[in-house]
Amino acid sequence: MKNKCLFVLLVLFTLSSCNKSNNVSSSSSDDITTSNTSSSSNLSSESSVSSESIISSESSESGSSSESSSSIDVPQTSHDRQLVWHDEFSGDSLDETKWSYEIGTGDWGWGNNEQQYYRKENVRVSDGTLKIDAKKESYQNSNYTSARIITKDKFEFHYGYVEARLKLPSISGIWPAFWMLGANISEVSWPTCGEIDIMEAINTENKVYSTIHWQSNEGQAFYPGTNESYFILNDRQEYHTYGMLWTNEKLEFYVDKTLSVSAKIMTNNNTDPIFTRDFYFLFNVAVGGNWPGFNIDPNFTTQTMEVDYLRVYQ
Numbered sequence: 001m002k003n004k005c006l007f008v009l010l011v012l013f014t015l016s017s018c019n020k021s022n023n024v025s026s027s028s029s030d031d032i033t034t035s036n037t038s039s040s041s042n043l044s045s046e047s048s049v050s051s052e053s054i055i056s057s058e059s060s061e062s063g064s065s066s067e068s069s070s071s072i073d074v075p076q077t078s079h080d081r082q083l084v085w086h087d088e089f090s091g092d093s094l095d096e097t098k099w100s101y102e103i104g105t106g107d108w109g110w111g112n113n114e115q116q117y118y119r120k121e122n123v124r125v126s127d128g129t130l131k132i133d134a135k136k137e138s139y140q141n142s143n144y145t146s147a148r149i150i151t152k153d154k155f156e157f158h159y160g161y162v163e164a165r166l167k168l169p170s171i172s173g174i175w176p177a178f179w180m181l182g183a184n185i186s187e188v189s190w191p192t193c194g195e196i197d198i199m200e201a202i203n204t205e206n207k208v209y210s211t212i213h214w215q216s217n218e219g220q221a222f223y224p225g226t227n228e229s230y231f232i233l234n235d236r237q238e239y240h241t242y243g244m245l246w247t248n249e250k251l252e253f254y255v256d257k258t259l260s261v262s263a264k265i266m267t268n269n270n271t272d273p274i275f276t277r278d279f280y281f282l283f284n285v286a287v288g289g290n291w292p293g294f295n296i297d298p299n300f301t302t303q304t305m306e307v308d309y310l311r312v313y314q
């Protein structure tokens with residue numbers, strides 16, 4: 001749920017429309033039905049993560065693999081998937097054949113009243129990981145800097161199993177995110193393009209959120225709400241895997257192979273089937289904003305989101 005009011009006509013959406021609580025919940029929309037479980041099932045570790053060819057990171061936390069996989073189709077189907085795109089962040093700079101930078105403050109703080117200025121300088125790649133550094137430093141008219149990178153026009157896709165291994169910052173005012181936007185955003189703007197938030201976290205909460213946003217007849221809609229779409233993680237500053245299984249029927253979000261949130265996509269209705277189209281990835285770390293608020297820790301100096309890999313299987 002980052003983003004994006006910047007693309008929205010003010011006459012239609014005020015800034016507050018980016019606040020989930022003010023918006024139309026998908027519970028009133030029949031195009032998306034959902035279930036939300038905190039720990040219903042595990043992905044077997046052999047199935048989705050472990051392509052033997054990828055060994056750059058010791059996936060020590062491969063999740064519990066003992067769970068029977070018969071209850072969901074993820075293990076069986078992902079077992080047959082092939083790695084089609086990935087970044088292991090193994091070089092010494094960001095691979096710009098895969099990623100582009102978004103620079104500046106966007107409009108209205110990227111639609112969220114975010115306080116940071118995004119710069120290339122806040123991205124580092126070293127020791128096999130990507131680092132996005134949010135810093136307390138004055139630049140242009142901002143008091144903080146950070147970075148936001150996207151795969152728009154470089155890698156866009158739909159369907160498959162996606163997984164990133166992340167370490168997240170945790171301090172009052174911080175807002176790291178691993179998410180996606182519809183590739184047609186330039187033509188139809190947000191939220192018509194659709195948004196898939198695979199992982200978001202704010203402040204020092206022990207929660208990681210997964211949410212989808214789209215345009216409904218009533219305006220911006222999203223699922224689930226902030227009160228129910230999270231997964232409890234007491235150590236988000238440590239590495240965890242954040243996965244998403246995307247089929248023509250549903251989006252399922254996983255933390256360490258455990259199902260967190262599921263949203264069923266029904267395409268045989270009168271709603272634009274946006275989640276059956278191409279999306280692109282984004283990583284960013286915002287400082288302040290409508291969702292985390294503006295109580296930024298005065299001791300904030302540098303906070304880093306670290307990414308070991310991002311992999312897509314189809």
Ligand SMILES: [Ca+2]
Pocket residue numbers: 056057088089090128129307308309
């Ligand atoms: Ca890596």
